[in-house]
Amino acid sequence: MTAKLGYQPSFLWRSLIAARPTILEGTAWRIGKGRKVQIFEDRWIGMTNFEKPTCRTNVINPTAKVSDLIDFDAKAWRFDFIRQNFKAHDANRICAMHLSSRLPEDKMLWRHSKNGQFSGKTAYYAIKSKSENAYSRYPSASNSNGAWKKIWQLRILSKIKHFIWKACLNALPTKYKLVEKNIAIDPICAICGEGPETLTHLMLECHEVIPVWLHSPLRIDPSLLSFGLFKNSLWCTMDTSPMDNTELLCITAWCIWTARNKLCFEHKPFNAENVLHELKMHSSSRTAT
Numbered sequence: 001m002t003a004k005l006g007y008q009p010s011f012l013w014r015s016l017i018a019a020r021p022t023i024l025e026g027t028a029w030r031i032g033k034g035r036k037v038q039i040f041e042d043r044w045i046g047m048t049n050f051e052k053p054t055c056r057t058n059v060i061n062p063t064a065k066v067s068d069l070i071d072f073d074a075k076a077w078r079f080d081f082i083r084q085n086f087k088a089h090d091a092n093r094i095c096a097m098h099l100s101s102r103l104p105e106d107k108m109l110w111r112h113s114k115n116g117q118f119s120g121k122t123a124y125y126a127i128k129s130k131s132e133n134a135y136s137r138y139p140s141a142s143n144s145n146g147a148w149k150k151i152w153q154l155r156i157l158s159k160i161k162h163f164i165w166k167a168c169l170n171a172l173p174t175k176y177k178l179v180e181k182n183i184a185i186d187p188i189c190a191i192c193g194e195g196p197e198t199l200t201h202l203m204l205e206c207h208e209v210i211p212v213w214l215h216s217p218l219r220i221d222p223s224l225l226s227f228g229l230f231k232n233s234l235w236c237t238m239d240t241s242p243m244d245n246t247e248l249l250c251i252t253a254w255c256i257w258t259a260r261n262k263l264c265f266e267h268k269p270f271n272a273e274n275v276l277h278e279l280k281m282h283s284s285s286r287t288a289t
């Protein structure tokens with residue numbers, strides 16, 4: 001009993017144990033051939049917000065691989081089989097996932113880094129973000145009230161404030177968000193065609209968007225801003241930088257969203273230089289709220 005009382009796990013060990021769920025949550029398989037990935041055991045659907053798919057029949061073996069859902073001749077999902085055997089929500093999510101026609105090997109990705117590679121630095125930010133989320137997940141939380149007030153005080157156009165408000169609530173209709181709402185569309189980012197279009201991908205991780213941040217007046221590497229959720233990135237900037245920088249971050253995010261919409265709805269190619277031009281115009285008219 002004395003030994004138990006005297007036992008204390010080291011700080012490092014406790015940190016690693018505590019971080020394990022965050023590390024696991026940050027990994028997911030990108031499906032190629034689907035031969036390495038178990039349908040019901042591994043994290044793979046949609047890359048984020050993983051939920052295990054639910055079958056409505058008992059046709060599929062519990063240890064079946066994702067490759068069982070792929071038609072290798074057609075290089076496409078077995079749509080009918082998937083719709084017959086999975087609940088509608090899961091069938092829609094699977095069928096909406098992009099399958100490369102080359103059917104490469106499956107690849108384990110770390111979604112907190114730009115290139116999908118795990119690193120200590122990005123793990124640190126992911127863990128930090130997780131602990132911050134525990135305190136600031138809801139905008140109505142007392143520690144967020146000040147942040148919301150600050151947003152409304154920014155010297156930016158009202159339409160940009162509303163955009164930021166929706167972005168912080170993760171309520172913008174990104175492709176991934178629409179798939180989560182059971183709308184059968186391809187969730188892949190229209191700008192780069194490489195990752196699911198979550199708000200975090202679109203704003204901070206998309207390799208076509210990164211030059212906008214690097215050449216903006218903020219001149220920042222967006223991976224340093226990527227605290228899991230867009231809201232956390234904004235909160236962190238507000239806490240640590242002058243108001244001017246928060247305004248520039250908001251305007252930059254809005255210009256990226258506008259350019260994305262022009263690509264999706266008007267088929268105008270996304271061009272970082274055009275976005276920077278828009279950003280310059282909006283930045284100079286900042287006080288016209």
Ligand SMILES: [Zn+2]
Pocket residue numbers: 189190191192193194195201202205206207208
């Ligand atoms: Zn992208």
